[in-house]
Amino acid sequence: MYSYSRCGHQDERDASVPGRHYRPTWDVLCRSIPKDQLLAYNSTKGILQIQEQEPGSEERKVDDGSIVLCISGRCRRPGVRGARAGWGIYFGPGSPHNASGPLDPDLPQTETRAEIEALSRAMRVVKDTIISDGFHPRRCFIKTHSLYIQQVFPGLVRRWAAAAGRNIYGEKVMYFQLLMDIESLMRDVGNTGEDEEGGTNVLIWCAATEENREADELAVLAIL
Template identity: 35%
Template sequence: MSAFDRPVNAHGEEIHRLFDPRSSSMHYRVPESQLVAYNTAKQVSQLQLLNPCTNNIEPDVRTVVIHIDGACRDNGRPTAMASWGVYVGPGSRYNARGMVQADLPQTSSRAEIEALSHALIIIRQIASHDPLLQHFKIMSDSEYLVKTMSMWIEGWIDNGGLGSRGQPVAHFKKLQEIHETLDEMEYGGSRINVQFRHVPRENNQEADRLANEALDAWSRVNSSNVVLHTGIVVLA
């Protein structure tokens, strides 16, 4: 994909919930190593852009970058335990982690979905604290989740929860709920725009660390014979 070529689906329609800095006139010339910077005053990570007038790299003041990840130990076994992490920046008051509720599937894929669900709650909190922040970029190392929320979910909804081959989509009800929340955020009164970007696992280590810290905390408490697996959010 060259600069300014916006991502499109099989029908040639722009995928407006997919973020690719190479297709953005404001961001494509910013080196990847400088694309995101932490705003200490606002306690959020933000994109940076190249100012066409000064040719300087500056904060994109209306953006927020959020990394999400899920973790699951003993994945695929009856003893599996899953957790999620949401990372907004170093020391940010918005960073959060928690366990996937015990009555939900304890899998790595569900953990990723729960991380996204909690990220949307945090996005609303951030936007309520600072209405200038309206453009949110969610970074995930799950290519499946990114494509689900940016490319596939509307088709699945039209097909009644069935995939392209007619198979039931896993976690469809929750995915549909998230999609409807995204629509309400974007087209409702708040006008919050959310886009997704797939990043390599090595670029998502802080969100992964938060998810694993939630598992570690649960293990410590559980080893003391105290049950703590309610999905309660624990601020990092």
């Protein structure tokens, strides 16, 4: 079984757990590549993919079995009347899959709810549009600077599910059903592949805010 800690290492053998954490510095094939050169845009598929470099080699190659999607949620005037929240999802420069928008006014106008919306929408794009008969990515990286998303997946959401949607204090978890729906989407994506290992491995890429600028800008534009 995996062990959970916030952005901590997890047992790589349990690839069936969706939402395991990832950092390029943990990856021997990525740690020597500068952050601003780590991703390559596949204009044919409209997606970002991760680059790799063998230790001791100068040659880099794109992992054709990867997809990197970036998500962000932002809120203007949080905690006061008139607060407005928006979400952004970024698949690459000029990608037809890029999208953003304000939260429905009937929803709680918070950054957390916007981040959840971004994740939900991005996973649906991957499942319904990007993955196809001709493309079953081996790894799907969800790049986010949201501490909430990083904390919830995969450990907390699974603990809450075992406790029928309640936290350690016995209180109902806010957005529990939506979070469970997202984990179900991650599992659906993971079960799409045809290989014996079960398809796509969904990973939460724990990024700093400055490393997720494009998705963040989309979320900001949605509430201007």
